[in-house]
Amino acid sequence: MVRQLIGLAFLSLGVGTAAEPVVSPLPDSQEAFFSDDGYRIDRYRSPTPAKAVGAETVSTEGMQALLEKEPALVVIDVINLEYRADRFLQTEPHRSLPSAVWLPNTGRGRLEDAWHDYLVQNALALARHNRNHPVAVLCKSDCWLSWNAVKRLSEAGFRNLYWYKDGVDGWANAGLPMQPIRPVKPRFHSEQSSDS
Template sequence: MPRALSFACLLALALGSSPTVQAATADAAAPLFNADGYRITLYRSPTPEQVDGAQIVDTAQLQAMLSQRPKPVLIDVYRRQWLQGRFIEDEPHANLPGSHWLANTGDGELAPRWMEYLTLNLRALTDGHQDTPLVFYCRADCWLSWNAIKRASALGYSHLYWYRDGLDAWQAAGLPVEPAQPEPLR
């Protein structure tokens, strides 16, 4: 018995000082939000039931919106690796039909170039009308769309909708998707 207890204590000490445990502890202590209130880490984790400046819609509500006029602009903000001046396709990506993929615009910290990419694309997609209905989405449990809505609201857009469960819910409902490429970054 004392031998088993000694082994358990040594194992606990070894695990407690391992780099993996230390890294996990450091990650847990890192802030989740920046000073401006944008989520900056752990983007794929449970999301809140609301976001300031937007109404949450589910799949049935979104389908109804898509059959009305004015038809909302669908904006996917899922990430895509950017390397040496171009998007790198590491795996195929699909969107809700008719969507515009503004990759990487939901990151918590946006470099000026990415902020300009978002701003110019929103202006073009709405013809400069900030009251155009905009639906932002990503995947289920994805903070990227939450961040993008906060950003669009800060830019003055007033008819914002969050398709919180995103592409995952759309596909789970058996609805069609289409292959996607991000809007070009110029």
């Protein structure tokens, strides 16, 4: 799917000829970055596209306006954190937007079922089991983790999604208030642990 979309983009830019309506495959170097179902699986901290699947992209100013307009907005931070022996191994505070809920390890491209369920079940609970409830997802700027998490929530049926592409560093660079947050504890055991 991703290969086809990128191939179509190459065709629209004039790469290829009208007599060849063949979709160009991704170069081998790019192909390794995406799974067959379109998730980014490598080099999560690299330039991201302008849009995420199923979501409206918001800038820092847009996120501020959204928080004012939608006071019940669910804000999910997906920055990774190592999880071992049924606990997160947090050695320093993580600061995020004041209303954010931290659901680490849910933006990876290849995700175990337990972490997928952790994301979707927590998002549903935060949205009061209403898939139309507004939900914004973030990590850091130029970070594919939030892009993947938005795609995952969209595929789970959430229909009012926002992608805050600038992330916590964009918020901090704008001098906006932040607060330390703690990750939501998973309900599964360490045999389904996560590497950072």
